[in-house]
Amino acid sequence: MLSDLNEIEQEINSFPVNSPEELENFRLKFISRNGLLTGLFEELKNVSREEKPVVGKKLNEVKKLAESKFNTLKAQLDDTGSKKEDIDLTLPAASYSIGREHLISQTLAEMVKIFREIGFKVTDGPELEEEFYNFDALNTPAHHPARDMQDTFYVQSTTDKDKKHVLRTHTSPVQIRTMLQNKPPLRIISPGKVFRNETVTYKNYFMFHQLEGLYIDKNVSMRDLKGVLAYFFKKFYGENTKIRFIPSFFPFTEPSGQVDISCFICGGKGCKTCKETGWLEVGGCGMVDPNVFRSVNIDPEEYTGYAFGMGMERLTMMKYGIKDIRILYQNDVRFLDQF
Numbered sequence: 001m002l003s004d005l006n007e008i009e010q011e012i013n014s015f016p017v018n019s020p021e022e023l024e025n026f027r028l029k030f031i032s033r034n035g036l037l038t039g040l041f042e043e044l045k046n047v048s049r050e051e052k053p054v055v056g057k058k059l060n061e062v063k064k065l066a067e068s069k070f071n072t073l074k075a076q077l078d079d080t081g082s083k084k085e086d087i088d089l090t091l092p093a094a095s096y097s098i099g100r101e102h103l104i105s106q107t108l109a110e111m112v113k114i115f116r117e118i119g120f121k122v123t124d125g126p127e128l129e130e131e132f133y134n135f136d137a138l139n140t141p142a143h144h145p146a147r148d149m150q151d152t153f154y155v156q157s158t159t160d161k162d163k164k165h166v167l168r169t170h171t172s173p174v175q176i177r178t179m180l181q182n183k184p185p186l187r188i189i190s191p192g193k194v195f196r197n198e199t200v201t202y203k204n205y206f207m208f209h210q211l212e213g214l215y216i217d218k219n220v221s222m223r224d225l226k227g228v229l230a231y232f233f234k235k236f237y238g239e240n241t242k243i244r245f246i247p248s249f250f251p252f253t254e255p256s257g258q259v260d261i262s263c264f265i266c267g268g269k270g271c272k273t274c275k276e277t278g279w280l281e282v283g284g285c286g287m288v289d290p291n292v293f294r295s296v297n298i299d300p301e302e303y304t305g306y307a308f309g310m311g312m313e314r315l316t317m318m319k320y321g322i323k324d325i326r327i328l329y330q331n332d333v334r335f336l337d338q339f
């Protein structure tokens with residue numbers, strides 16, 4: 001009987017259990033009331049007195065072995081019936097790379113933070129925009145050169161032939177959407193992607209980001225505009241940054257200005273970055289044109305407002321001395337990892 005027990009012991013050890021069915025077979029074969037071991041316990045009474053202690057001890061050992069294997073295997077089989085992996089909770093976690101925010105996203109977040117702190121709300125608009133919002137309502141009539149196919153990506157809708165769509169060429173249409181949906185006073189910024197059908201070079205890309213600003217209330221003046229932009233650029237480029245306006249033209253503002261900041265590299269003395277002028281162009285701005293107010297049913301006699309728009313790639317490239325816009329969108333981690 002001892003040799004039987006040794007054989008059974010080996011069998012128990014090598015019995016394959018990878019599924020609930022196999023576990024049940026194991027139980028039936030060794031542990032159940034009709035199993036091998038129960039049978040051997042009954043046979044124990046036929047064993048001679050001298051042998052009994054040894055055989056009895058062995059039998060108990062083998063029984064314990066079977067039971068403990070059964071319990072271990074049972075615990076290892078999870079709900080799905082497949083075998084769980086042994087997990088060593090003391091092992092250090094596998095490391096993985098989580099990447100980082102793109103440089104332009106970082107700039108966006110920084111700009112938004114500065115404006116939010118002084119009460120601007122963030123709004124959003126679609127990148128695929130109706131021509132009406134992108135041009136008409138912004139006092140940019142049909143013959144205006146800004147609508148030229150060479151700059152604008154037109155998109156033909158197959159379902160709505162009457163409405164012409166464009167990939168928005170600027171974030172200014174969000175001004176219109178905001179003013180149509182809300183009553184003044186309004187103080188919003190709107191960051192996002194814009195698209196222009198440009199030849200890609202070191203300074204032009206077919207997609208870039210702008211941040212639009214709009215403030216409408218009673219008695220808003222150019223002084224408010226200058227104050228808010230001066231505040232922003234001091235925060236963004238440093239306390240010593242000065243700003244100036246240069247007369248310019250945009251269909252949706254009157255008067256319109258180009259915004260320049262004093263060169264933060266040379267402090268205004270003149271260097272390569274500012275082409276020896278001491279100034280850097282950073283955006284466009286102006287007082288909202290009465291025609292724009294009329295297109296959104298706001299009374300220009302009652303309200304005035306300012307608007308501004310700036311390009312994030314340009315601000316970012318100046319800040320970090322990046323010379324080629326394309327590198328921002330080549331997804332080369334050796335470049336992106338630096339920020």
Ligand code: DAH
Binds near residue numbers: 172284308
């Ligand atoms: N939308 C203009 C552009 O893309 C930028 C701009 C200029 C926005 C003047 C404004 C503004 O809100 O007042 O070139």
